[in-house]
Amino acid sequence: MSMSVEQFLSLSDAEQLQTIKDLNDIGQEDIIIDVLTGVGIDNLSAPLLGELGRAYNNNDKPEEAIKVFKAIDKKYRDAVWHYRYAYSYGSIVSSNREAYTSENMQQMLALVDSGVQLATKEGRNDIREYCLEVKDMCRLEIDFEKCEVDYPDLCLNYSKYIAEKKKKREGVPRQRTITVEEILATDDMWTINEPAYWTINIYGSYDDYLESAKGFTVEQRYLNAICWYFAEVNNGGHHQFFYNSTGIVWEDALVGLRLFKMDILADNLQSVIDYFGGSVPFDRAERWTILQDWENEAKLFDFLDVKDDVVYEYDGKFEDVFVHEHPELFVFDGTYTVSE
Template identity: 85%
Template structure:
């Protein structure tokens, strides 16, 4: 897909904005950046400036996004502006593993604080949640005891957001029957893994995890672990996998990859575990303590391990599932979020 500056300028103001929004929604940031910078920042309306900053953020160029956001007059800095600018500073702080006291972290918190206030006033609950997600992104470097002293109202609202997320996990019952025939007929492993995904608890202790998986076969548990592993590493690398609650499944993911004959990926994950001494804590806070000490050398190592997954062209989990469908049948009830 492409768009010239002349094509863009031939559109009405409303059409220009909608076109850019649509391009942002489908991940065409490079086109947006090329067109809007070609038009000239000084010639852009406030909404288009906002979309340009959004495109820079989504294209991993937060420093450029900040320059654009600063070009928007104070009177137009609404909840969305605060969220997007907070994301820029938070992204820099997270990527560079900056301390709580760093300028970017403090800018992020001040912007989130104002953003939440404005979103509440504007009735934008979606923007409030986006602001809290920026805090989630920077959680590894957050000093929450200090943050609660500096931003008591913000932290109280954030704690309510976290509690609400936990409550949503309780969900409503859904009955499902997955037969051998269905398993053999589909290549969509999500449909086979769905009961495990919503039932197996990765957010508590390791004992909670094992207890929640008791109604499933070991192979179903492994499939769920592999699914989490793929989802997290493909989204944010091994760092995200271990940083998030998903790190609790690392041992099952490794065993599953080995059992499912996905040896290239099993060897790759094993090398990551070996790098950290042959084991990684199941407890998330203990993993955080390790993550805080990671330096550029560790991230360079993990980048190479991420690439193995991204470039993998071997056996996939559905091969084993199709060969042993009787191990993945299901007939029961599980809960999904409301």
């Protein structure tokens, strides 16, 4: 998809804004940046500036986003503005692993604090949660004892937010029986994987991960890893897969792809692992450090783009073949917990 500045300017104001919002929603940040900077920042309305800043954030250019958000007149600085602006600073803090006392961290916390207050007044619970997610993104660098003194209301809201997240994770029990007959009758591997998806813990240590998978066959564990791999790479590429908690399943995904005879995908993932030295830490913080070191190499993203395309082009069938050939390995009869 492409759009010229001339095409954009031929639209009405309402059409311009909706078009840019739609492009942001489908991840076309480069088009947005090219068009809106072509129009000129001084010629953009406050809503369009907000969408441009959002595009810069989503395109991993928080410094550019900050410049845009600063250009928005104070009377338009609502809860959404505070969230997006805070996200810019949060991205910088998280990428650089900056200390609590850093200027960027303090800017982020102040913006989140104000954003939560405004979102509460505006009745925007979704924006309120987004603001708190920015704080959560920088959790490893935050001195919570100091933060409670500096931002007491914010920390109280954050504690409630964490408690609610924990409650949602605890969820509600679901009884399920998956038979050989059901497995043979479906091509929906996500349905077959559902008990493992909700049960296997990818958010703690690797020991936690293995312990939570004990109630499943190793083949079910591999299927779950492959499902996570597809979901993350198709959403944000291999970089997102390793950056997020899902990176903990990389080895099971690789072994599973090989076992399921998905050799092209297995070779593709193996080449990514080899690029990072032949192994990737299961610990998320250690993966962040590696990714940050490699992100300074311009060729990294060119390399990953090629590897991402291999997954994007996969039309899905080999995992179905293996599961249908060995249905007895994927049966389930028990209870698992589904988040609310």
